[in-house]
Amino acid sequence: xxxxxxxxSAGSPGAPTRRAIHPQAITGRGYPSAVAWSPDGxxxxxxxxxxxxxxxxxxxxxxxxxxxxxxxxxxxxQWSPSGETLAAKDLNGQTRLLDAGxxxxxxxxxxxxxxxxxxxxxxxFAAYTTANRVxxxxxxxxxxxxxxxxxxxxGYALAWNPQGNLLACPSxxxxxxxxxxxxxxxxxxxxxxxGLPVPPEKKPNDGDxxxxxxxxxxxxxxxxxxxxxxxxxxxxxxxxxxxxxKVSRVLLEPEGIxxxxxxxxxxxxxxxxxxATREFTxxxxxxxxxxxxxxxxxxxxxxxxxxDHKRGVMDLQWSPLGPWIAATSVDDDWVTxxxxxxxxxxxxxxxxxxxxDLLGRVLSAAWSPDGKKLAAVAQNGWVTVWEFGD
Numbered sequence: 001x002x003x004x005x006x007x008x009s010a011g012s013p014g015a016p017t018r019r020a021i022h023p024q025a026i027t028g029r030g031y032p033s034a035v036a037w038s039p040d041g042x043x044x045x046x047x048x049x050x051x052x053x054x055x056x057x058x059x060x061x062x063x064x065x066x067x068x069x070x071x072x073x074x075x076x077x078q079w080s081p082s083g084e085t086l087a088a089k090d091l092n093g094q095t096r097l098l099d100a101g102x103x104x105x106x107x108x109x110x111x112x113x114x115x116x117x118x119x120x121x122x123x124x125f126a127a128y129t130t131a132n133r134v135x136x137x138x139x140x141x142x143x144x145x146x147x148x149x150x151x152x153x154x155g156y157a158l159a160w161n162p163q164g165n166l167l168a169c170p171s172x173x174x175x176x177x178x179x180x181x182x183x184x185x186x187x188x189x190x191x192x193x194x195g196l197p198v199p200p201e202k203k204p205n206d207g208d209x210x211x212x213x214x215x216x217x218x219x220x221x222x223x224x225x226x227x228x229x230x231x232x233x234x235x236x237x238x239x240x241x242x243x244x245x246k247v248s249r250v251l252l253e254p255e256g257i258x259x260x261x262x263x264x265x266x267x268x269x270x271x272x273x274x275x276a277t278r279e280f281t282x283x284x285x286x287x288x289x290x291x292x293x294x295x296x297x298x299x300x301x302x303x304x305x306x307x308d309h310k311r312g313v314m315d316l317q318w319s320p321l322g323p324w325i326a327a328t329s330v331d332d333d334w335v336t337x338x339x340x341x342x343x344x345x346x347x348x349x350x351x352x353x354x355x356x357d358l359l360g361r362v363l364s365a366a367w368s369p370d371g372k373k374l375a376a377v378a379q380n381g382w383v384t385v386w387e388f389g390d
Contacts, residue, residue: 016386020351021060032377034076034364039083041368044375047074052088054100064103080139081122097142107142115157120164136181146184150177156217161225170216170230190240193247218260222267229270231258237272251295255304265322269340270295273313292316292327294340307336321371333360335376350376350384
């Protein structure tokens, strides 16, 4: 294991160029808290408090926006693979399916405050409606097609395989159920590995659900769909081989509690955010580790990438082309970008129209579909776009 130090992007080989976009004709309350690229890379969707807006990625011109309604504060946006529909997760426990061309509401899916995902072809949308019930909805009309009764008190994560014929639903006990979403039938249950001791310094805390030894907070398929990875609290990351439905590797995490796991697009590497402890701070939020872990799947070699984020890494996103990965945190005005092959680390600062202040904090970042651009939104209302060379 090796730790890497940061260096500034200024003057570094391969450093990206930066440009700033101020969205035009935005009248929503609050500030942009999420950003997502359209599948064609020509538009950006922004959650602007109680309104979702779609802007051109080159000029910032607003081309669509939803109605503004009290209580519908959007915290997450997902484009459908076709680029025709937006799924907006609201803090009031519902999901809105919006027409991406006009911003008009197509349907409101109530009681969907847990995990939710589009199918790879965009034909269906899956969302937990309770902690042990997954609804399969029509991707255009929102009509419920079927229900998966998991019965295992999950709700923290779900993932479609790349072929779209399996949906992985992890349980609180560490098992992962594989469902046929079309037939609403359980296909298999992947068992957790046995015999792994809990490290002495990381004993489960009975008062915190997410600190239980086998709670799975994230699950992800590799690009080919023949392996499935899931986090296991206090253990690391577990990988199952789909040919045998057996555990093929366990990647132990010595730095803390692994949370969000994601595959590099090549399938060679895995990365995860790390929560440093299970102790609460005075403002009742978890401290997170000021870095993230990246594993070579073939060998199990682990590298811890240390950053300067004060509250730790909150989100990781691989570039669609790899090997760049972007890390963000809510208390800082920069994005950390790391190259898994060259080990180069860049610190990319967002645009400030005035001297830096709290309004410069990065709240969300996303890669363009071609992997050549990275967009970030900050509380100052500006969108910063970095363009990477070949």
